[in-house]
Amino acid sequence: MSFIQENFLLQTPYAEELYHGYAKNMPIIDYHNHLTPELLANDGHYNNMARAWLDGDHYKWRAMRALGIDEKYITGNASDQDKFLKWAEAVPYLVRNPLYHWTHLELQRFFGITDLLSKDNALEIYQATSAKLQEKTCSALGMLQQMNVEVVCTTDDPIDDLRFHQKSRKAGHHPKMLPAFRPDKAYAIENLTAYKSYLEQLSDASGITISSYSDVLEALKNRIDYFHENGCRLADHGLEQLYFFEEGTYDIEAIFKKMDSGQRLETGEIHYYKFQTLVFLCREYQSLGWAQQFHLGPLRNVNQSMLDKLGPDTGFDSIGDKEQAYPLGKFLNLLESTDQLAKTILYNLNPSQNEVFATMAGNFNRGGIKGKIQYGSGWWYLDQLDGMEKQINTLSNLGVLSTFIGMLTDSRSLLSFPRHEYFRRLLCNILGNDIQKGLLPADLPHLGSIVQDICYNNAKDYFNFDTI
Structure with a gap:
């Protein structure tokens, strides 16, 4: 949807x-x-979607803390995949926060994904976007050229x-x-x-x-x-x-x-x-x-x-x-x-x-x-x-x-x-x-x-x- x-x-x-x-x-x-x-x-590539989306993003970090997510999954030593999955769990509860709009707009514009991100499709979206990030159209310059x-x-x-x-x-x-x-x-x-x-x-x-x-x-x-x-x-x-x-x-x-x-x-x-x-x-x-x-x-x-x-x-x-x-x-x-x-x-x-x-x-x-x-x-x-x-x-x-x-x-x-x-x-x-x-x-x-x-x-x- x-x-x-x-x-x-x-x-x-x-x-x-x-x-x-x-x-x-x-x-x-x-x-x-x-x-x-x-x-x-x-003209580098992000290794995966967690690196592209969560590294250094204070907006997302503050939202995750507000939802009670452990710091391990924010700036801690959890794996990239686990950090992404925790972020995906958070997204459905961010209605009326600008992150809700930005998240789905970015998924659609760069990856053609129109589904609403949630814990149910998080792993599938993580794998699909991480693979897409290795393509030429999603290199650093490729993404800017897309925009x-x-x-x-x-x-x-x-x-x-x-x-x-x-x-x-x-x-x-x-x-x-x-x-x-x-x-x-x-x-x-x-x-x-x-x-x-x-x-x-x-x-x-x-x-x-x-x-x-x-x-x-x-x-x-x-x-x-x-x-x-x-x-x-x-x-x-x-x-x-x-x-x-x-x-x-x-x-x-x-x-x-x-x-x-x-x-x-x-x-x-x-x-x-x-x-x-x-x-x-x-x-x-x-x-x-x-x-x-x-x-x-x-x-x-x-x-x-x-x-x-x-x-x-x-x-x-x-x-x-x-x-x-x-x-x-x-x-x-x-x-x-x-x-x-x-x-x-x-x-x-x-x-x-x-x-x-x-x-x-x-x-x-x-x-x-x-x-x-x-x-x-x-x-x-x-x-x-x-x-x-x-x-x-x-x-x-x-x-x-x-x-x-x-x-x-x-x-x-x-x-x-x-x-x-x-x-x-x-x-x-x-x-x-x-x-x-x-x-x-x-x-x-x-x-x-x-x-x-x-x-x-x-x-x-x-x-x-x-x-x-």
Whole structure:
């Protein structure tokens, strides 16, 4: 039995025509994800469906824990097959969770399986999908080509050597794989031991001896230039919030020396260090014509006992409630005041701040670049139907929807790419419902062209990856 039919999520004839006639066949530019460059460069295959579906997927892990499934079958030492079987047992009980839709959409799009996953057919589906994953159409590149993906931008630390991006480029792979600069560890000074270790790696990667804060900036500039030479055109930052200080609030070199000598830093010193480093980085991005992304709002590693057992990034992060508006506005204004504000994409995790972020983006748009400051798509806990609809409605009400650069996967799994289809169906349904209600004219060619812009054309123009 399949409930994902041709007109899934499309509630009006107008929505159906917008999706099938305009959105469905547009290429995909996935400008932010956490795919493994090595897997793409080598056009590798997942060993089995558990590896493809469950490794690193915090959404699934959290759902399985909520259903009382033992950690052995989540991040533990159970076999891949047993982990999959436990996941299959969970799926029928996930109704109204986005995982229920995503699971069946992915099974259908990549494997042609229309049955609802359950414990009764789990082994059969595990064996069938695992075998299919070894075929050429389900190699890393094969799956992306099935989804009509044109560009993928991975998420890469400044110390990465980018050898897999170089290998992919030399091989002329399609889709094009480009790096994105993610320097979070370069200003994570709150953990002195880890930060000092990271600076040693940054020194090795850049060839610059780091004995002062100015050396840190020189090393980062070296890596930015290296990334640029290797096709990077955007950066990304994950933070609880941005920080703002008046220049000279602290002595930045003195903070570095305290860190270097192992002295405990004050909270203000930590935040000032992040602020100064980010301002430097953002100015560098603008000078090279990059875009910058800010993912703001998570409260990470809330469960200390599980952090101690499993480490970070294992599904124990939450929506935070930090102040965002004032420091974000002051930070962007500082860059704008010297004409050094790059193209910027703002993502919020707390839905109560939708309007804050949408109106903040509008403060810094200017002539010459359509949609220069973007209110980014629904992210993390908000990339589901309700969250995406609220983001689209907020952008529509307080900004200009037609300039939106659209969806991204933000995923570690190649199987997540049908999320673009999910977003496109939702977008077309929203517009179709507006036509049905008389809120928009039934000018389908015009609205269809806007849909195509949001799905693909706007991102293509915004990033200009064709020149790389």
